[in-house]
Amino acid sequence: MDTTASKRIDGKGTAVAVRADVAVRVERLVAQGVTPGLAVVLVGEDPASQVYVRNKDRAATGAGIAVQTRKLSAETTQAELLAVVEELNADNSVHGILVQLPLPKGLDEGEVVRRIDPAKDVDGLHPLNVAALVMGDEGLVPCTPAGCIELCDRYGVDLTGKHAVVVGRSMLVGKPIAQLLLGRNATVTVAHSRTTDLAGLCRTADVVVAAVGVLGLVKGDWIKPGAVVLDVGINRGEDGKLYGDVDFPGAEANASLITPVPGGVGPMTIAMLLDNTVTAAARITGLEA
Ligand code: NAP
Helix, strand or coil: CCCCCHCCCCCCHHHHHHHHHHHHHHHHHHHHHCEEEEEEEEEEECHHHHHHHHHHHHHHHHHHCCCEEEECCEEEECCHHHHHHHHHHHCCCCCEEEEECCCCCCCCHHHHHHHHHHHCCCCCCCHHHHHHHHHCCCCCCCCHHHHHHHHHHHHCCCCCCCCEECCCCCCCHHHHHHHHHHHCEEEEEEECCCCCCCCHHHHHEECCCCCECCCEECCCCHHCCCCCEEECEEEEEECCECCCEEEEHHHHHHHHHEECCCCCCCHHHHHHHHHHHHHHHHHHHHHCC
C-alpha cells in the first residue's frame, strides 16, 4: 500500500479551511457594524511583489475584508512613504497595514516598519510586536511562522518536549518560528550559516523547520524516522519549477509529516495575514470576532 500521500501536509487545503474560518469571523464583525479593513502598500514595479499583492487582494476580498492597495512609484521618497503610513495609521476604516517588502533601494525599511501603528502591524514586524512575541504577550505574529504553527495544530502535532531544529535565523521567519515553538514547549535549536555539523544536528530533531533559501540543503537522510518537516524555503530550480530547502523525495521517506513546495507552508502565509487582520480589527474596536 502506498502511504506516502497521507504523510504530506496539505497547506493549500488547510489555507482554504483557515480562510473559511476567517470569513465567519469577518461576518461576526460586520454584524456588529465593523468591516475589517486591510491596506497594502506596494512601492515600485517588482514583478514578484505585484503577484503577491494581487493574491493578497483577491484572498482578502474573498473573505469579506475591505482591501485597498496603494501603488506608489519606484521614485517615491522616504518622506512620501512615511506620509502614506501615517495616513493609514489615522484611518479608522483600516485595521491592518502591510507594506510589501522588499522596498526599492534607497528606502529605509526599518524606519517604515517602526512607523506603522503596532496595533495595525499585520506583518508582525514592528519592534513592539517582536517584543510581545518574545515576552509571550498579546501581539501580532508574522504570518509565515504563524502559518507553520497553524499547520502543526491542524495536523495534531504535539510540540511539547519535542526537539525542534530551525534552520535559518531571519527576523521574518527563523527567529519568530523559534519563539513560537518555544511558546509551545518545544526544545528549540536555531541553526544558521555558521552552524557546524548541520546534518548531525538535524538528525537529532523531532521537528525540522527549514527557512534558508537554498534548494535541497536539507538532505533526506538528515531526517530522523518519524520526524515532522516544515519546509519554508521557496527556490526556483533550473527547470523553472519551485522547490523548497528540503530534498523532498528523500525526506518524505523518513518523515511522519512533511510540507511539499509548492502547496505546503506557502499558501498559509496569506491565510494568516487575513486572520491577523480580523484579530487586529477586533482588538482595535473592542468587538468579539
Ligand atoms: P534570509 O533572510 O535570507 O535568511 C536565511 C537564513 O538562512 C539566514 O539566517 C542564514 O544564516 C541561513 N543560511 C543561509 N545559508 C545557510 C546554510 N548553508 N546553512 C544553514 N543556514 C543557512 O531568508 P528568509 O527571509 O528567512 O527566507 C528563507 C526562505 O523562506 C527563502 O527561500 C524565502 O523565499 C522563503 N520564504 C517563504 C515564505 C512563504 O510564504 N512560504 C515567506 C517568507 C520567506 P545567517 O544568518 O548566518 O546568514
